[in-house]
Amino acid sequence: MKKMFLFAAAAMVSLSSCVQTEEVYTGGMQELVFKSAVTRGIIQSQTDFNYPIAVTAVWDDPEDGSDKYKLRFDKAKFVYDNGLSSWRGETPYYWPNGGNVDFLGFCPYPNAADYASSINATTGRIEKLVVSSISNNIKDQHDVLYSDLLTVAAPKTDPQSMTFHHALTQINIEFVKSESAAEVVLNSVRLEQVPFVGTLTITPHDGAESDAEWSSVNTFENRFFLKDLLVSGIEDSELAAILTHDTPYSPVPLLIIPMDHQTSMVITYTVNGHKETKTVDLSAYGAWEMGKKYTYKFNVNINEILFNCTVDNWEPEDVNSGSQIVI
Numbered sequence: 001m002k003k004m005f006l007f008a009a010a011a012m013v014s015l016s017s018c019v020q021t022e023e024v025y026t027g028g029m030q031e032l033v034f035k036s037a038v039t040r041g042i043i044q045s046q047t048d049f050n051y052p053i054a055v056t057a058v059w060d061d062p063e064d065g066s067d068k069y070k071l072r073f074d075k076a077k078f079v080y081d082n083g084l085s086s087w088r089g090e091t092p093y094y095w096p097n098g099g100n101v102d103f104l105g106f107c108p109y110p111n112a113a114d115y116a117s118s119i120n121a122t123t124g125r126i127e128k129l130v131v132s133s134i135s136n137n138i139k140d141q142h143d144v145l146y147s148d149l150l151t152v153a154a155p156k157t158d159p160q161s162m163t164f165h166h167a168l169t170q171i172n173i174e175f176v177k178s179e180s181a182a183e184v185v186l187n188s189v190r191l192e193q194v195p196f197v198g199t200l201t202i203t204p205h206d207g208a209e210s211d212a213e214w215s216s217v218n219t220f221e222n223r224f225f226l227k228d229l230l231v232s233g234i235e236d237s238e239l240a241a242i243l244t245h246d247t248p249y250s251p252v253p254l255l256i257i258p259m260d261h262q263t264s265m266v267i268t269y270t271v272n273g274h275k276e277t278k279t280v281d282l283s284a285y286g287a288w289e290m291g292k293k294y295t296y297k298f299n300v301n302i303n304e305i306l307f308n309c310t311v312d313n314w315e316p317e318d319v320n321s322g323s324q325i326v327i
Contacts, residue, residue, distance in 0.1 A: 031094055032094060033088045035161045043145075050080045053162075054106045057072035060124075069123060099153075101154050102149060102150070104117075104210075108144070115129070115131050117130075118130065129202040130202075132199040134200060139233055142255075143166065148204065169293075171254045172250060173297075173298065174296070175241070183271070184300050186269050187269055187270060192222050192264045194222075195220055214290075227239045229252065253293075260287050264282055267279075271302060280298075
């Protein structure tokens with residue numbers, strides 16, 4: 001009775017400008033400013049990208065006679081400045097007067113999650129960043145992002161561009177009905193046995209994209225799609241969306257940790273007040289990959305029940321061989 005179509009969009013690419021500019025240094029203290037950060041909420045475009053980031057930096061001091069980098073700052077909080085349209089330190093950070101500086105960023109700035117940077121004992125450079133106990137099972141989900149390694153010759157006077165990548169998978173759904181006079185109401189949609197809690201390990205590379213890998217993903221939950229962010233909580237499952245045949249209906253997307261297999265959705269709807277519940281198996285569509293947006297398009301096909309009725313002709317039965325019954 002249903003038709004479903006699946007589209008897997010390519011991973012969203014850089015969420016920041018990649019323009020590199022050079023300016024002549026004229027002396028004085030230069031505040032360190034970035035062009036990138038993230039919002040709490042699902043980032044669909046660059047305009048959503050404006051909330052705090054955590055940044056770790058190491059510095060190759062040209063005056064110490066060593067090639068070993070020094071830790072400049074760790075888990076520094078950079079917040080969006082509307083006037084600059086860029087991000088500056090919540091406590092201002094300033095450029096050194098020379099040498100190369102490596103930066104690695106994570107978003108959103110962790111309040112409850114544990115943030116630990118690993119520094120190579122020999123070179124002093126950033127080997128990896130581990131953010132553990134990330135939990136995204138909340139009503140207003142947030143995107144989780146990680147940056148590429150940014151290496152800059154200090155100092156600079158302009159905001160520095162950092163490129164971030166999505167660490168989660170975005171699940172979207174769209175519903176229409178077939179052209180029919182019947183009233184079809186989408187009551188709820190529940191995604192089955194998906195993860196929201198885990199540890200993200202980010203491994204940077206010179207001149208290339210960082211690698212990111214999830215681990216400690218061992219709790220799986222069922223989660224309803226919410227009609228908007230004004231609902232009371234994640235168990236407020238009622239969508240109460242009246243479907244049409246020409247305008248797709250979509251609730252708020254879900255962000256999940258990537259999985260090597262897709263699970264299923266439980267869809268509840270009514271047709272002229274008659275309740276239907278269907279479980280849709282998604283396992284044939286492969287994995288849910290990091291940084292990809294999956295849109296499932298459902299068509300509720302309304303076929304009215306019609307009968308073509310015929311009746312046999314009366315078949316005569318001779319009960320008394322044509323004789324009359326005298327009374």
